[in-house]
Amino acid sequence: MCHRCDYTEILKSTGLDPTKNRVRVLEIIGENNSPLSAEDIFNTIARSHRINRVTVYRVLKLLSEHMLIEPFNNGRSFHYGMAPSKNHPPHPHFFCKSCGKIECLNPESVMVDTLNFEKVFPGKIDKLEIRVEGICKNCMKLS
Amino acid sequence: MCHRCDYTEILKSTGLDPTKNRVRVLEIIGENNSPLSAEDIFNTIARSHRINRVTVYRVLKLLSEHMLIEPFNNGRSFHYGMAPSKNHPPHPHFFCKSCGKIECLNPESVMVDTLNFEKVFPGKIDKLEIRVEGICKNCMKLS
């Protein structure tokens, strides 16, 4: 969630045309406090504007490729959150295996020490992700 | 990879009938050094025995439910490895975003400090997973 971000500006400075659909998708992701699915985003936009599902998928792909957003897969579908940046520090996520929801956790909640792992690993490391899995508060109540 | 495991015995002690298909699936997963997809497992079994894909999916579901194996999703498909146990300590995984392969990393390669997070979190925590993403050694060479 971020009220400091100018989404049109972010797109421009990344070299992307700030089309309405792109701005809308990025804004919805940026202003939400947990990662959203393509379906979530489609539904949100479709409430006020005409848009096609495929367009949403295409915009999500484009934004991911330019590392403006970050995909998470809960085993059912992808959810997208803002990629780490000045206004958005990296943080762990909680995955509810019951409802599939993904929640952002505090950056400090889980600390990681990568030791000299990066130096030793023979491939290229892009990202270290910490995922906590379980049953969310809400699903606990329901069961 | 584990030569100390008696897969028939593991199934029995979990209360599951050690059918040929179940033993085969569990054995293939247990003897492999990285998580495998349903397709991988199907192909391996099908080389020597007649089996249906659906059976593989059903066995994987059953074994997962009984926590003998652990599913990982690389964004394309599920891969299954042995669940943590005496012979199989929990460990991080590397996900290659190019070929989709998942590799097991040393348990010590990445250390995690969960602080008092578990105490504070309002839901139920089953598992803390560390995933390293990037491009594997092999895909690095190819590109």
Added chain:
DNA sequence: CATCAGATGTAAATCAGTTGCACAACAAAT
């Protein structure tokens, strides 16, 4: 041997996401 629950096979369905192609929008060139 008969019976019955549980395991397996088969075909069809589902679900998220992708592709191919036609059309629209917008900007630069004529």
Added chain:
DNA sequence: ATTTGTTGTGCAACTGATTTACATCTGATG
């Protein structure tokens, strides 16, 4: 203002992984 070209969008059909519904087989037990 019209033409052209590039890029974005819509629509329909497709794909791949997984699940479902339902029929059939199998193995243990009486």
